[in-house]
Amino acid sequence: MPNYKLSYFDVRALAEPARIIFALFDVPFEDHRVSVEEWNELKKSKFNSSETNNHLVFSETPYGQLPVLEVDGVEIGQSMSITRYLARKFGIAGKNAEEEAIADSIVDQYRDFIFSFRQFTSSVFYGKDPEYINKVRVEVVDPARDLFLGIINKILNKSESGYLVGNSLTWADIVIADNLTSLLKNGFLDFKKEKKLEEFYSRIHSIPKIKEYVAKRKDTNL
Ligand SMILES: N[C@@H](CCC(=O)N[C@@H](CS)C(=O)NCC(=O)O)C(=O)O
Incomplete structure (x- = not known):
């Protein structure tokens, strides 16, 4: 090892x-x-x-x-x-070349979103003034979040397994589920209005080793 x-x-x-x-x-x-x-x-x-x-x-x-x-x-x-x-x-990159490509593309889509989301996270990390942070929230992140979560919802609506790719866990599930944690913690996501995302989030966070890790990790907002 x-x-x-x-x-x-x-x-x-x-x-x-x-x-x-x-x-x-x-x-x-x-x-x-x-x-x-x-x-x-x-x-x-x-x-x-x-x-x-x-x-x-x-x-x-x-x-x-x-x-x-x-x-x-x-x-x-x-x-x-x-x-x-x-x-x-x-072994969680996808079961064949096509699954790998789809997992990669979902992560690339996430990267397009975090280009906007990071304007918020870095403003918070570097302690910018609250008025500026709120402007970024409303003008930059909210519209980008709507587009991004719309895409994830669309994928989940078509999924028979509840995973984003194929019928088993891939790294795309882990990347997206952890980003949902950040959206939740920073007031960008309300599971009362996002049942499909809540179901997905619970599925990934119920995997025993992930559940165990998340329960004991250092909890941070970002
Ligand atoms: N595209 C890079 C971005 C890396 C990045 O922006 N890192 C930030 C922290 S989140 C950093 O190192 N900031 C300190 C600096 O740029 O001086 C990645 O995904 O790893």
């Missing part, structure tokens, strides 16, 4: 689906929570013009941001590449 080290800030956000996959398959990993101070040190630590052809590399991490997964010292950047890698490794 390789040594895994996952470095990210002390929130769920982009690293949580990977943490959930580790928990689901009982795979030990180092859950390295990076403080903002520690990150600022890492960030200013590197500029090597010959290596980067004069483009700035802002930190020691592969792409200058977190999360990063180290597998026996090999560093992987980009949250969804990390999550897809783990999904493939542990």
